[in-house]
Amino acid sequence: MQYRSTRGQAKNYSFEEAVMTGLGPDGGLFIPQEIPALPANWRQDWAQFSFQELAVEILSLFIDDSEIPRAELAQLVERSYATFRSEDVTPLAKIRNGFYILELFHGPTFAFKDVALQFVGNLFEYFLERRNSREPAGGKTHRLTVVGATSGDTGSAAIYGLRNKKNVSVFILHPNGRVSPIQEAQMTTVLDKNVHNLSVEGTFDDCQDIVKNLFGNKEFNNRHHLGAVNSINWARILAQTVYYFQAYFSLLRSLDIDAASPEADAIKFDFSVPTGNFGDVLAGYYAYRMGLPTNKLLIATNENDILYRFFKSHAYEKQTGADGGVKATLSPAMDILVSSNFERLLWYLVRETESDDGKSDSEELCDKAGQTVNNWMQELKEKGVFRVADEAVLKAREVFDAARVTDVETSATILSYYTTENADQCSYVLDPHTAVGVAAADDYIQNTEIKTHPAGSDIFICLATAHPAKFSEAVEAALKTTPGFNFAQDVLPEEFRGLLEKERRVTHVERADPQLVMDVIEKELRGEGISF
Numbered sequence: 001m002q003y004r005s006t007r008g009q010a011k012n013y014s015f016e017e018a019v020m021t022g023l024g025p026d027g028g029l030f031i032p033q034e035i036p037a038l039p040a041n042w043r044q045d046w047a048q049f050s051f052q053e054l055a056v057e058i059l060s061l062f063i064d065d066s067e068i069p070r071a072e073l074a075q076l077v078e079r080s081y082a083t084f085r086s087e088d089v090t091p092l093a094k095i096r097n098g099f100y101i102l103e104l105f106h107g108p109t110f111a112f113k114d115v116a117l118q119f120v121g122n123l124f125e126y127f128l129e130r131r132n133s134r135e136p137a138g139g140k141t142h143r144l145t146v147v148g149a150t151s152g153d154t155g156s157a158a159i160y161g162l163r164n165k166k167n168v169s170v171f172i173l174h175p176n177g178r179v180s181p182i183q184e185a186q187m188t189t190v191l192d193k194n195v196h197n198l199s200v201e202g203t204f205d206d207c208q209d210i211v212k213n214l215f216g217n218k219e220f221n222n223r224h225h226l227g228a229v230n231s232i233n234w235a236r237i238l239a240q241t242v243y244y245f246q247a248y249f250s251l252l253r254s255l256d257i258d259a260a261s262p263e264a265d266a267i268k269f270d271f272s273v274p275t276g277n278f279g280d281v282l283a284g285y286y287a288y289r290m291g292l293p294t295n296k297l298l299i300a301t302n303e304n305d306i307l308y309r310f311f312k313s314h315a316y317e318k319q320t321g322a323d324g325g326v327k328a329t330l331s332p333a334m335d336i337l338v339s340s341n342f343e344r345l346l347w348y349l350v351r352e353t354e355s356d357d358g359k360s361d362s363e364e365l366c367d368k369a370g371q372t373v374n375n376w377m378q379e380l381k382e383k384g385v386f387r388v389a390d391e392a393v394l395k396a397r398e399v400f401d402a403a404r405v406t407d408v409e410t411s412a413t414i415l416s417y418y419t420t421e422n423a424d425q426c427s428y429v430l431d432p433h434t435a436v437g438v439a440a441a442d443d444y445i446q447n448t449e450i451k452t453h454p455a456g457s458d459i460f461i462c463l464a465t466a467h468p469a470k471f472s473e474a475v476e477a478a479l480k481t482t483p484g485f486n487f488a489q490d491v492l493p494e495e496f497r498g499l500l501e502k503e504r505r506v507t508h509v510e511r512a513d514p515q516l517v518m519d520v521i522e523k524e525l526r527g528e529g530i531s532f
């Protein structure tokens with residue numbers, strides 16, 4: 001399998017090149033040159049597979065054996081998911097008939113980004129070790145200096161994915177005093193030599209601007225081989241496709257339905273996905289395109305609703321709030337102005353609406369899609385908006401729908417799922433991101449013809465993207481009036497106890513200045529014993 005850029009100027013990249021470079025040379029995102037179909041008997045053959053076994057099957061459709069031999073891929077997968085606290089890796093919780101929660105938060109940092117970043121860390125290490133083993137004795141050492149900015153979740157998941165990896169150093173910038181206490185503690189209490197936290201005097205946007213500046217600095221980049229772990233990396237999307245399959249099979253097993261039976265065919269699977277940068281739900285789209293039975297992928301946004309507005313107006317419009325920035329909501333990991341991964345979906349929509357038979361993948365059409373996407377991204381940059389043809393949005397609507405959930409609805413949903421008065425429903429503590437997905441799903445069920453199983457034929461699966469203890473303020477605020485609710489007892493996991501008091505290592509950067517950050521990076525690399 002080879003990879004091409006969504007902006008049309010790069011193709012025939014190997015998986016390794018796509019993963020190690022992250023972004024295409026034309027500024028586009030890498031996508032596979034074709035979407036592989038599932039093997040003919042996948043339902044029978046995979047029905048009893050573990051998460052890890054499914055991962056090997058699915059990943060190997062996108063990674064040639066000549067790039068990573070299957071046995072080595074299996075080892076990478078084993079190691080990546082051995083750090084999860086659940087045997088199923090991503091277990092499914094039943095809330096009521098036909099309504100389930102797919103818990104993606106059983107990794108080291110209690111958020112869904114672990115599913116991808118645990119794998120990406122091992123992948124980086126694997127490729128670097130292999131490059132080094134091919135160097136003659138005394139040859140150069142291939143290394144990667146990962147630099148990223150975070151408002152919370154990405155930073156901790158990246159740190160836990162990359163800690164202790166050979167030939168990788170990781171520098172994570174966070175705005176001083178502006179990440180939650182738990183998230184700050186999660187990042188700064190990791191004391192491995194290759195992990196460096198920089199707390200920068202400034203905002204998240206300042207941190208992000210510094211990172212962009214460093215990547216744009218050719219000399220610095222060449223000296224340190226900068227690597228990125230943001231959600232545009234193809235390996236992150238790929239790793240996330242696995243849990244859609246895992247959810248499908250574990251659901252059928254729990255209902256005692258044979259995956260290859262007509263009974264299984266009669267069930268419609270709907271997924272509701274709390275969405276920010278569109279990485280998580282895009283993985284569901286790839287699963288659907290490969291052949292996973294999927295009725296709807298519901299894009300659930302908070303009040304930063306560019307995707308919701310797109311499905312209404314067919315215009316993708318960067319709308320800055322009164323203060324010119326994103327709206328701060330109860331679900332901060334979804335506070336975005338634009339969704340970077342949406343570009344990948346746009347590419348498919350253009351290519352398929354331009355072709356006569358709806359699926360031709362001629363090079364000409366691919367190039368045309370690249371040109372169109374490239375133009376749109378220019379328009380977005382220059383005017384802050386571009387419009388998409390109605391047919392393309394109709395095409396997207398075949399499987400997608402979008403919803404917008406306010407903070408008030410988010411809190412109300414956390415409360416009503418905890419204090420449920422419905423005898424057939426389990427009480428469950430939702431984190432605010434998951435609550436956005438759940439509220440969107442409930443609204444959707446009420447306003448469409450959907451009948452959830454067994455009364456009808458639909459099953460709704462809401463993806464839970466974080467553990468409620470990670471966002472304690474929003475959860476406590478929503479549940480504080482509930483008699484008997486005790487956060488420490490009911491929500492707080494063992495791993496978080498004492499976290500705030502643990503030893504920390506963090507370097508304070510007194511001004512949001514790229515030069516200061518570069519100085520810190522070089523000083524700390526020398527401290528690791530790295531010469532350059």
Ligand SMILES: *Cc1c(COP(=O)(O)O)cnc(C)c1O
Pocket residue numbers: 111112113153154231274275276277278279280281333334433465466
């Ligand atoms: C990153 C994140 C999201 C958004 O996921 P995308 O792939 O960016 O759409 C949602 N919830 C939580 C808790 C996250 O950390």
